[in-house]
Amino acid sequence: MLMIPLLVLLSLLDPVTPRARCAPGQACEPRQRRDAGGRGGVYEHLGGAPRRRKLYCATKYHLQIHSNGKIDGSLEENNQFSIMEITAVDVGVVAIKGLFSGRYLAMNGQGRLYASEVFNQECEFVERIHELGYNTYASRHHSTEQPLPPGGGSSRRRASAKRQWYVSINGKGRPRRGFKTRSTDKASLFLPRVLGNKDHEMVRRLRDSQSAQHHTHHNGRRGDRRRRRHRARKGRGRTPED
Template sequence: TKCFGHAPMVIILILLFLSFLDTSEQNVLAGRLARTPKVPCAKGQSCDPRLRRDAAGRGGVYEHLGGAPRRRKLYCATKYHLQIHPNGKIDGTLEKNSPYSIVEITAVDVGVVAMKGLFSGRYLAMNKRGRLYASDAYSEECEFVERIHELGYNTYASRPYRTVPNAASGVKRRASAEGLWYMSINGKGRPRRGFKTRRTQKSSLFLPRVLDNKDHEMVRLFHTNAKHRESILKTSNKNGRSRRGH
């Protein structure tokens, strides 16, 4: 009888002991969690890992932005390759392997790209008058809307500039139906002013071509051979002076 009388007390003591053990376990786990380092969020950056981006813009839903640039040659339907010269000139060449026809195309926004001459170090740009030029610094004038044409070519329209109906200036210009100002190279290898182009014209259709073996060799020599690099730049400067002389 005495044994049975002490049974409830023993059960209570066991339960209390187990409760203490549970609490200590919880404290240990809580301490471990508190010591676990948290990944800091950069200033102005979302802490949601699905939206987090690294310095290059990669990661999460932004994976398509800010990646490595595509090295291409922009072949116009007028049979000219677009060239970006160190002296700021933009034109076309019939030469298949011109160093100034190699460009780096980088996505800066959804459907928007910037194009930089690999050998010239200048960006393709269009000013407010619709003229193409090679800029030594990146700006909004270097941004182009890239679209795929029905014929398989690409079109590149200025992002900041387009024709606005009933402009306050009152200047009447023949513009494309969409009002977009397209990059173009005419049948003589010269760029046309953006507001005079249409997306259906051959001069505004471009095919981004991959580099061939000779192009890759030029790139390799440009980065590894100082004399080769200097000779290319000197040739470009000489041609630029002769053009200005005429």
């Protein structure tokens, strides 16, 4: 008599049924998210609010975006210009904005980093997660055509080969040109750090200051309207002199 394997017997007795869709109000098993290249990077921030982080480079500098448009690195632990807002603009693509400078990190066609007052396509960076929690940020629209040796592949592959340009801060705290960077360089690896207590205090003071300015501006405009109405009423009450 043939012996039927136990697993086969169990599968015959209890066949697997298709998984039903989740009903409203029930918890569902989360789907595994992958990055744009399908390499398994997790981007839980997609569709959510901007992440406030400090980008700590492996060269021990925090990326800074100054109000005057300068980009560099700082060794200070608590520096207002190193607090960033990272927002997803597409799958695996983010925009990085300095919270206190109000400017966006951008890379031009010459590979130079600069701070843009308005968001444009040069402000889009491809975010990749690497080992030990470090990330790289490559320009989405600027790269170097990488020539391949003859016979190294099809003509289509040779035409599409590109080398990415990465955000990079060297050992002196200065940004490197994009075409000189590699994803494996220490200067191109950034650790997104959560804000500390002192950072949250600076953010709170900034929010209070902006709220006070808005309140003052609103009250000023309301006072101007009140004075204009008062002058108009006085003008209507006057009688022409003989």
